[in-house]
Amino acid sequence: MAAQTACRPLGKRPCRMQAFRIWDVNQKTFYLRNNQLVAGYLQGSNTKLEEKLDVVPVEPHAVFLGIHGGKLCLACVKSGDETRLQLEAVNITDLSKNKDQDKRFTFILSDSGPTTSFESAACPGWFLCTALEADRPVSLTNRPEEAMMVTKFYFQKE
Template sequence: MEICRCPFSYLISFLLFLFHSETACHPLGKRHCRMQAFRIWDVNQKTFYLRNNQLVAGYLQGPNSKLEEKLNVVPVEPGALFLGIQGGKLCLACVGSGDETRLQLEAVNITDLSKNKEQDKRFAFIRSDSGLITSFESAACPGWFLCTSLEADRPVSLTNMPKEDMMVTKFYFQPDR
């Protein structure tokens, strides 16, 4: 009896092997997180950096340009992502208390966050692109956007008035190469 091998049998075997390997490597409940570093700067050319354990935006030049913080990104679902700095060891979180909503850094590993946990929603941002410009809205606090001040060396924060002249909510956001 002759066994006929169709040209796709090797491909099917390979895909089954990969599927089995993925299941074995990532047990149920644990998702594979692919983190990627991005450069971010606002439309006024201020970059993010860490000062006294606070994320600020300012003009970094010369030797100070080494202070620039890259945003570590883990996609949660189409258009939504977790944002971190310091290699994903500090995550940006939106914290609401009463009428106050603020941005804070939390010592959480970005790859340990889960899109299915309600408590991790505070780390999620909805990314909106318009040409080369990107904005980030809090998933936990709809209507609140990541922003910088018009003044240099001020903290990165959140605003619920994205059209306000005193805050910048539009950023250039590109993969770090």
């Protein structure tokens, strides 16, 4: 029951994991390559490689993000001066907004018109991003206004 109580943002019914499609404003979708989340243009039979994001709301405008049925979660990790995005083998429904160690999995959603940006709760000012070039790793940037990084995504419930 712990996962359900942790996942009750406004005292309503327990929330469930939901699948979302995500693609950046340049139409690149997410997929896995060598156990790394990358963004690129998938066509033809490759479109089945597209990763859907598994989302569990933590509170209004804050979510846990995962892939592979919520078995791999996106985390913002700081080591020394480096802040990076990594996939961790954690079950998304086991995470709790009340545990400090789970804060690295929390992303704050900001909508601007039809697009959404994802800011790390553990590393404020760091945003989920894709590179302008295709087939580059999905990562984090602390310069969302920089033209080389894309931080605005279309985010649509499946």
